[in-house]
Amino acid sequence: MDLTAFIRDIPDFPKKGIVFKDITPLLKDPAAFMIAIDRLAELVNDVDFDLFVAPEARGFILGSALAYKMAKGFVPVRKPGKLPYKTVSQEFQLEYGKDELQIHVDAIEKGQRVVIIDDVLATGGTAEALGKLVKKLGGEVASMLFLVELSFLNAREKLRDYRVESLIIY
Secondary structure, X not given: OOHHHHOEEEEOOOOOOOEEEEOHHHHHOHHHHHHHHHHHXXXXXXXXXXXXXXXXXXXXHHHHHHHHHHOOEEEEEEOOXXXXXXXXXXXXXXXXXXXXXXXXXXXXXXXXXXXXXXEEEOOOHHHHHHHHHHHHOOOEEEEEEEEEEOHHHOHHHHOOOOOEEEEEEX
């Protein structure tokens, strides 16, 4: 199945000049969603790791489905003020502004290996921030995994110290 048929382009979102890759049509289609999760799991099947770490909101959808499928733990990473316990923060640059992510201070134990999962790899700012959060807690990034990669934005250069896997590459 060609999963690109389920990725919708939204021009000028969230601001003029950005073409947003909308994965909601893929999530809505049961067969496409199942195939995407199965194929993402195959991309990290050879990786030794303990947890999936994912940012809100679409990363949660993919990360929790993969954690269930592969019998791994799941750690949510959120925007400031959304997690109820003590957190560690990391600011980062987006392609259209600045942002910040937080993770619970006890979410990752020292030495745990994680796979970072998100829906789209664009400039790499979010992924880089996630990697820094994992390291702050003493964890190790075993791999970074993405449903969609916008290769023309050259994020892999920013993430060259990590194993990066993407299912759909534009």
